[in-house]
Amino acid sequence: xxxxxxxxxxxxxxxxxxxxxxxxxxxxxxxxxxxxxxxxxxxxxxxxxxxxxxxxxxxxxxxxxxxxxxxxxxxxxxxxxxxxxxxxxxxxxxxxxxxxxxxxxxxxxxxxxxxxxxxxxxxxxxxxxxxxxxxxxxxxxxxxxxxxxxxxxxxxxxxxxxxxxxxxxxxxxxxxxxxxxxxxxxxxxxxxxxxxxxxxxxxxxxxxxxxxxxxxxxxxxxxxxxxxxxxxxxxxxxxxxxxxxxxxxxxxxxxxxxxxxxxxxxxxxxxxxxxxxxxxxxxxxxxxxxxxxxxxxxxxxxxxxxxxxxxxxxxxxxxxxxxxxxxxxxxxxxxxxxxxxxxxxxxxxxxxxxx
Amino acid sequence: xxxxxxxxxxxxxxxxxxxxxxxxxxxxxxxxxxxxxxxxxxxxxxxxxxxxxxxxxxxxxxxxxxxxxxxxxxxxxxxxxxxxxxxxxxxxxxxxxxxxxxxxxxxxxxxxxxxxxxxxxxxxxxxxxxxxxxxxxxxxxxxxxxxxxxxxxxxxxxxxxxxxxxxxxxxxxxxxxxxxxxxxxxxxxxxxxxxxxxxxxxxxxxxxxxxxxxxxxxxxxxxxxxxxxxxxxxxxxxxxxxxxxxxxxxxxxxxxxxxxxxxxxxxxxxxxxxxxxxxxxxxxxxxxxxxxxxxxxxxxxxxxxxxxxxxxxxxxxxxxxxxxxxxxxxxxxxxxxx
Numbered sequence: 001x002x003x004x005x006x007x008x009x010x011x012x013x014x015x016x017x018x019x020x021x022x023x024x025x026x027x028x029x030x031x032x033x034x035x036x037x038x039x040x041x042x043x044x045x046x047x048x049x050x051x052x053x054x055x056x057x058x059x060x061x062x063x064x065x066x067x068x069x070x071x072x073x074x075x076x077x078x079x080x081x082x083x084x085x086x087x088x089x090x091x092x093x094x095x096x097x098x099x100x101x102x103x104x105x106x107x108x109x110x111x112x113x114x115x116x117x118x119x120x121x122x123x124x125x126x127x128x129x130x131x132x133x134x135x136x137x138x139x140x141x142x143x144x145x146x147x148x149x150x151x152x153x154x155x156x157x158x159x160x161x162x163x164x165x166x167x168x169x170x171x172x173x174x175x176x177x178x179x180x181x182x183x184x185x186x187x188x189x190x191x192x193x194x195x196x197x198x199x200x201x202x203x204x205x206x207x208x209x210x211x212x213x214x215x216x217x218x219x220x221x222x223x224x225x226x227x228x229x230x231x232x233x234x235x236x237x238x239x240x241x242x243x244x245x246x247x248x249x250x251x252x253x254x255x256x257x258x259x260x261x262x263x264x265x266x267x268x269x270x271x272x273x274x275x276x277x278x279x280x281x282x283x284x285x286x287x288x289x290x291x292x293x294x295x296x297x298x299x300x301x302x303x304x305x306x307x308x309x310x311x312x313x314x315x316x317x318x319x320x321x322x323x324x325x326x327x328x329x330x331x332x333x334x335x336x337x338x339x340x341x342x343x344x345x346x347x348x349x350x351x352x353x354x355x
Numbered sequence: 356x357x358x359x360x361x362x363x364x365x366x367x368x369x370x371x372x373x374x375x376x377x378x379x380x381x382x383x384x385x386x387x388x389x390x391x392x393x394x395x396x397x398x399x400x401x402x403x404x405x406x407x408x409x410x411x412x413x414x415x416x417x418x419x420x421x422x423x424x425x426x427x428x429x430x431x432x433x434x435x436x437x438x439x440x441x442x443x444x445x446x447x448x449x450x451x452x453x454x455x456x457x458x459x460x461x462x463x464x465x466x467x468x469x470x471x472x473x474x475x476x477x478x479x480x481x482x483x484x485x486x487x488x489x490x491x492x493x494x495x496x497x498x499x500x501x502x503x504x505x506x507x508x509x510x511x512x513x514x515x516x517x518x519x520x521x522x523x524x525x526x527x528x529x530x531x532x533x534x535x536x537x538x539x540x541x542x543x544x545x546x547x548x549x550x551x552x553x554x555x556x557x558x559x560x561x562x563x564x565x566x567x568x569x570x571x572x573x574x575x576x577x578x579x580x581x582x583x584x585x586x587x588x589x590x591x592x593x594x595x596x597x598x599x600x601x602x603x604x605x606x607x608x609x610x611x612x613x614x615x616x617x618x619x620x621x622x623x624x625x626x627x628x629x630x631x632x633x634x635x636x637x638x639x640x641x642x643x644x645x646x647x648x649x650x651x652x653x654x655x656x657x658x659x660x661x662x663x664x665x666x667x668x669x670x671x672x673x674x675x676x677x678x679x680x681x682x683x684x685x686x687x688x689x690x691x692x693x
Contacts, residue, residue, distance in 0.1 A: 091433075110634075110660070111429065112436065112521075124521040128427075128438030150446050151479060152489070160519070161512040166476030167489045169469070199476030259687055279687050300630070327630045329662075 074270035083336035090332035092324030097135035102314020107132035118315035133173025166199040180348035217265040228262030266307035267342035309341030404535035423651030435525035444490035460604035496539025528552035550657030566668035577610025631665035
């Protein structure tokens, strides 16, 4: 059990979340919090960010003061990253995922998936891969991984066994996300949905003529999908129905999010999204009103080619995004955001998403 | 076609994604290792080879279209491991196109087959635009590796039927030792592959500077006696999919070599973008044809490998002006100072 500070669109709410099974109830609590403030969950906007006029409640801060470097809330965002360091001993290339034992897993740019610990130690977990890109984790502990060189999505079990979920043409490798419906969403220029059991592929968004869908994520109540691009530095979105199918045309969400090559989209509990952009070596926060803030010093070698929130235990910071650094020896960048992952507050059709 | 116009349709490629390549594949039929020297440790089931590492046949790489699988025993600065798997075919995208070969160095280009409509999820796209079944991983039974400081016996991990052992000491061998990998059967007839343990490669420098029209000289610890190993150097000046070519050289393990100026120029002519990368590996390579399962070829590599830090003279990778030398600005589209 770990204590969390959840900023779910109204007040700062202390929550206690079990790593294994307690998240359901806790997230429902956070949802109830929002409902109580009158936020409309059916809205196509990021409901959790609405009317966030609260101030930080000092009495609700976590018992681990190291995890929260400031009194940040949805209407009091840090002006930039609170800390930005390189974990020299960790290894990751274009993707990061945390396993159930609080290990940061990354491909080492050589041949193997590596398990990295917060104390700086690392161990070979699974050798034999010529190029693993983005990854995400199923609730059962299995990992979906983009095996770019073989053009396929793999499902890797904790015991190291793996299966091919599907062969994907134009698998870019960056945009691979498990949705709240436990389907896999992949940016392949457009967006496809992949059934992890049958491998069936359903296209939900065609590739546009003048830009490429490269990364994606869902908003907090799963009524919207954000789409990062290659082409023009614009983050787009489309609204989703209850089955997570697009409604209407794709829309511009924010412009000027770097120069044109987005490599990930992460979301915090306030509904802000975080986008690394390759051409500018930047890492940007995009607020729901479209405000774009550069969070880190822009150095080519230090560019973080991804964005994954840390888990809430095991010695990793819970207010921090971890990024692989393929141009810096395949090390890992630790960017302290000051807020927690939006995954902790995610809902779908009004129900908490327990993963 | 403007360079930028192709960016959205190119997948991100990594130099390190390239299969290790050379041109020295031999016909296994003529050099098939004798099994007379193989004995089995009845306690562990490991096949021990009493052959001579100085003359054991090493057959080099498979021909690419026939490479159905590979086993690797690697020692690097971080760790040592064994891994391998064999399928019943080749994923077409992994068959690279030879662009140019000079002095042991080849520029390889990765092609991107296109199928319309897209293939089913259990298929992959072939170069002729047709969809073919995705090669399926195969069970080879128990696989043993002997000649290491800690011999290994591996069972496949279904359904991927991958084999791996990450429990090896590092280095996992005594240099010069005969390494023998033996499959147990399964989908194919049993196969025996050999390697000779490479001494730990000690490059003189891992900071490589590439200059157009100039050879790239590299040096490493020269063996004091005749060895079975060769040295493979790989080089790319692109990390984001814009340049389609990479270099792979295979040199005799004599302590020094040059990437010919012609090859350097040809590579740079394909475009310089992003962040250069390279690696160098001392290795032995053996292969055997698979029988009893419809064809194919499997390799064994025994390797000692290093990453290199690569830069290109006159080319400063950048993403914004502040990263450029005084008097230059960053061409963001090409990611270089001009």
